[in-house]
Amino acid sequence: MAHKEPMTLPGKERIILELLASNGPMYGLQLVEQSEGALKRGTVYVTLGRMEAKGLVDSQQEPFPAGGIGLPRRIYRPTALGKRVLRAWTAFARELAWEMKP
Amino acid sequence: MTGSTNRRRVPGTTLLKIAALLFNEHLVSAVIEPTIADLQREIADAGPSRMKRLRARCRGYCAFCRLTLIAPFASPAAPAGDAGAVAFPDAIARLVVGSMVFILLAAFGPVLGVWIAAVTAAGALFAIAIHAWYERHPSEMPIPTEPQRYSPQINFSSTEIAGNVGGLIFAVGSVFIVVVGLPSVILFLVAATMAGCVLAWGLAAWHTAHPKYGLPANRIVWR
Numbered sequence: 001m002a003h004k005e006p007m008t009l010p011g012k013e014r015i016i017l018e019l020l021a022s023n024g025p026m027y028g029l030q031l032v033e034q035s036e037g038a039l040k041r042g043t044v045y046v047t048l049g050r051m052e053a054k055g056l057v058d059s060q061q062e063p064f065p066a067g068g069i070g071l072p073r074r075i076y077r078p079t080a081l082g083k084r085v086l087r088a089w090t091a092f093a094r095e096l097a098w099e100m101k102p
Numbered sequence: 103m104t105g106s107t108n109r110r111r112v113p114g115t116t117l118l119k120i121a122a123l124l125f126n127e128h129l130v131s132a133v134i135e136p137t138i139a140d141l142q143r144e145i146a147d148a149g150p151s152r153m154k155r156l157r158a159r160c161r162g163y164c165a166f167c168r169l170t171l172i173a174p175f176a177s178p179a180a181p182a183g184d185a186g187a188v189a190f191p192d193a194i195a196r197l198v199v200g201s202m203v204f205i206l207l208a209a210f211g212p213v214l215g216v217w218i219a220a221v222t223a224a225g226a227l228f229a230i231a232i233h234a235w236y237e238r239h240p241s242e243m244p245i246p247t248e249p250q251r252y253s254p255q256i257n258f259s260s261t262e263i264a265g266n267v268g269g270l271i272f273a274v275g276s277v278f279i280v281v282v283g284l285p286s287v288i289l290f291l292v293a294a295t296m297a298g299c300v301l302a303w304g305l306a307a308w309h310t311a312h313p314k315y316g317l318p319a320n321r322i323v324w325r
Contacts, residue, residue: 029140041140041161042168045133052132069112070142071135 007054009089012039012047017056017078017086025077027062048076056082113145113159114138117166123231124170137165221282232271273298 009017015038019031028048032039039047051057058079061072078086121134141162148154277295281288 027140028136029144040168041137041165043172045136046169046172048136049129049132070114070146071118071139073139073143074136 007085009085012043013051013056014086014089015039016044016047016051016076017082020057020076020078021083021086025075027073027075029073031076051082052076055079056085112142114141114162117141117163121166121170133169134166137169138162141165228271228275 015035016031019034020026023030023034026034028044029041031048032041032044048057048059052059056079057076059074059076061074064072118130118134118138121130121138125134141158144158144162145155148158274295277291281291
C-alpha cells in the first residue's frame, strides 16, 4: 500500500497494535478487556475498521460453530505493515524520550 | 413445533435491524455486526445467571448506542473500489433530522402542548422510516412519459403512491391524520380502511392470477 504522506499512529491505534503484536490475534472485546480502559466497546471497531483500511491490521470472521446462534465474531491480527509501523513508532518514541531526558 | 429454543429471539436482532436502516452495508458488516456479535457472545458466556446476562445486555446496548452516535462521523473508510458503500451523508442527514425533531419536541413541547409535539415527532420519524424503506425497495412503478394534467383540488385520490408497503403506510397514516382531526368519523374510517384493505387484497390476488389484464402501471409487485 503506497502512502503519499507519512503515516501517523494515533494513541488508540498504537495500543491496538501493541496488544496484537504481544498477544497474537484477538477479538475486539478481548482488546477492550486487555487495554485496561484505554479502549471502549462502542468505538473499538470503528478504530479497527480505520486501521484495516490503512492496512495496519487484517481481520477474519471466525468459523461459525455447528448449532451456534448469532453472528460470527471477527478476529484481528497485525499485518506486516502494521508491525513495521509499530517498530518504527516505538523507536521514534524511544529516541524522542532520550532526546528530552534532562 | 420445534420447541421453545428455536422460538427464542437471538439478542441483538432488533439492533441489527435498526443499524441496517441507519447505515450502509460496509459500516454494518465492519463495525456494527462485530459489536453485536460481542454482545451475543457475552450473553452466552454469562451462563444461567439472570443478573450477569442482564449486565452483559446493558453493556452491549450502551456500546451500540455510543457506536450509533459516533459511527456517521468517525466511520472507517470503505474498501477501494467499493464506491457504492459510502452513504454516510444519508446517515448524517437522518441523525440531524432526528436530533432536530427531539430538540423541537423539548423546546416547543411546553408551548404547543405535548400532543402536537408528539404527533410532529412521530410524523418526522415516520417520514425517515418510509424514506429508508424506499431506498432499499425502490418503486417499480413506471414513470409516465407524458406530463399529466391535474386540476387544482384537495383530493387524496390525486396523490400518487406505490402499490406496496410504503403506499399502505401512507394510506393508513392519512386516515390516522383525519381521525385525529375528526374523531367523530372514526368508525366510518375504520370500516372504510378495512373494506379498502379487503378490496386491495382481492384486486392484488386477481391481478396476480390474471397477469395479462390491466395496464402496466397497475402491475402488482409483491415484496
